[in-house]
Amino acid sequence: MATAAAHHEEHPGGLTRWLFTTNHKDIGTLYLWFAFIMFFVGGAMAMVIRAELFQPGMQMVEPHFFNQMTTVHALVMIFGGVMPAFVGLANWQIPMMIGAPDMALPRMNNWSFWLLPPAATLLIMSLFMPGGGPAAGWTIYPPLSTQGGMGMDFAILTIHMLGFSSILGSMNIIATILNMRAPGMTLMKMPLFVWTWLITAFLLLAAIPVLAGAVTMLLTDRHFGTSFFDAAGGGDPVMFQHVFWFFGHPEVYILVLPAFGVFSQIIPTFARKPLFGYSSMVFATATIAFLSFIVWAHHMYTVGMPMAGELFFMYSTMLIAVPTGVKVFNWIATMWRGSMTFETPMLYAIAGVFLFTIGGLSGLMLAITPADFQYHDTYFVVAHFHYVIFAGSVLALMGAAYFWLPKWTGHMYNERLGKLHFWLTTISFNVTFFPQHFLGLAGMPRRIPDYALQFTEFNQISSIGAFVLGLSQLLFLYIVVQTIKGGKQATDRVWEGAEGLEWTVPSPAPYHTFATAPQVK
């Protein structure tokens, strides 16, 4: 360890620095840029979807291409955008937050990142194959997904590679957190972002292999004569839904728990108060993680389950509102009588909590089995999951970027532009997705390129919101690049109320930090 201090700031330059790097900060940067690019790729696909839905009837694209867009948009955003972005944050922040010199398994860290670009290439390539890309929705239910051209095989192999990357990444994060904490950093002293990531990593480790199994079964059904989901050979298509959602529900918490961690870092900083109810936050996170494995069938109430099954999944799903409520009340209690200021990260955190709670409430509506029969596969569901994934995860990611960017680059971002980006994003987000609740309740089905005339107005509002939302992100890109290139020198602590080890190192954070472990009291 002591020898690492002698390395100074030296690292290879050029492309090889990024190809062969084992430095957690370099890899974190790679992850974040990769996610940012995927965010724009997936966003462009969302623009195609909203452009087609601007008017009833067929305007821009073929229905089959529209289906590819909804499918690949989701896959890109979930597996290429949100997940790598949080792994990037974990790479940058976890070692600095627990006082470790690097991740526990640095070479594996390099590999888990470099699996991503080929996987993303494979997924984008699928769109150019004969028969097009995957068009069965991101949930790739058979029998539709056992049909179709080779685009589906590309998607399956993409999922395998992204899954491998996630599993390796989560193993690394667990090993780092369990083994590399500075002396005195007990588990219950860890920053909440580290806690939520520890629990998320276990979720990934348990859920992703099940998805890998499900898509492998799909692949062998398609090409190697097995009949897991093929009724002709004694299989059952509904089986896929069970196996898929056994992964799929933990997956949504994989996307959102690190966001809870980010909120729990930002809110105390700008409320200038310690986080309210730290240990209840930890236990609430663990409870959500456990419950996520016993609620999967609430995604498939309409497949014809017996009453006992519907009731079990309804009650267990509604139970999740309890630990989630604990978290929301703790964040509010943290802000209560705090000396709050509203810099861009804080705005993102508050908006994230508020809008995520709206998504949580529509989730509660969907959890009610008899009501879900009406909402199932409508735009209400689309509105719901964008309120939790965009408002929960993506707003948290943007908040985290503004929060830690001064530490990463050594420069303050432009506060005026940051606030402008915030207001553009949150207002256009609500304009885009709030009307979709009404569309869903009125019966507009999801994943259909055309709709009945009475849905026109709300769809036009939604599309205009989406175009503004998409364009606003170019401003985000501009702000990030501007901050990297220059700006006001950031102090080591950056924020007046900032607490934690990462704020004790200089800004920008040197290439090697905590070569000598700090003592945590």
Next chain:
Amino acid sequence: MRSNTRIATILTVVAIAMFGFGYALVPLYDLICDITGLNGKTGRVDAASVQAAEVDQSRWITVEFTGHTTSGLPWVFRPLQKKMRVHPGETAVANYYVRNNTDETITGQAVPSVVPGRAAPYFKKIECFCFSQQTLAPREAKEMPVRFVVDAKISQRVDTITLSYAFFNTDKASAKKYGGDPMAVNHDGHHVHAHQAAPDG
């Protein structure tokens, strides 16, 4: 950093075990469906146990029949009666008609399903063409019986049961030949439809 390697090894084992668990879910779900009759999986009983069962003369249950072939099986397949009324506990026979429209010997498998799902555990088949694969010689036609009994313990709220069959071609190569291969893509990138590819019989 030996303990890092140890943790990584343990976690690798966990990941591999979860991959296996994904596969284990398949028989587990089947087992649960068989025990509980969920998912329309119907019970199979032998004739002797049915003889002993009591017939509830006070109730009538309407049993409806339907059936279809999937693309890739160029057979005609239909029930010979649309519906029949039976007493719970009474053994009844329904017949289906099937004809091979091609000049080839083809083997098919019928997969049954019963709705409503809560009636499925009480709908018991004593004899069924779906218990085994059916092979038809070129242009052969035949009638196939289903002998069944509706358990007298069935809920009072059920008065109609629908029995449905999907008939599949068991040979994937043959199914592909008759248009059942959904992966078949013609030069325009459009999917080949079953009715275009199957020779008219």
